[in-house]
Amino acid sequence: MLSVPINKACGLDLHKRFLIATILSRSDEMAQKRFERNDQGILDLKSWIIEKQCDVVACESTSDFWVPIYDTLISHVTVIVGNAVSTSN
16 A cells, blocks of 8 residues: 555556556646557556656556566556456346
8 A cells, every 4th residue: 555645646548458547636737549469559658657747557457468468567656456356236
């Protein structure tokens, strides 16, 4: 758990061939960018997140798509991976 205020957070929408990263800040600024889900795209994502000074990155544990992203980012920023929850009636 983060014990300092979060000024910028990035949410990732993971797909088979690409991902969408959206950064939101406390000052209501938003930045969004699409990255290929390959080695170069993940490195570009890391550079972008560092450049934008994100405090935390979050994504769902979609298939195993999250693993290389987590491995690349974890030494640079806090990464939260959550399980998708489905409900049935």
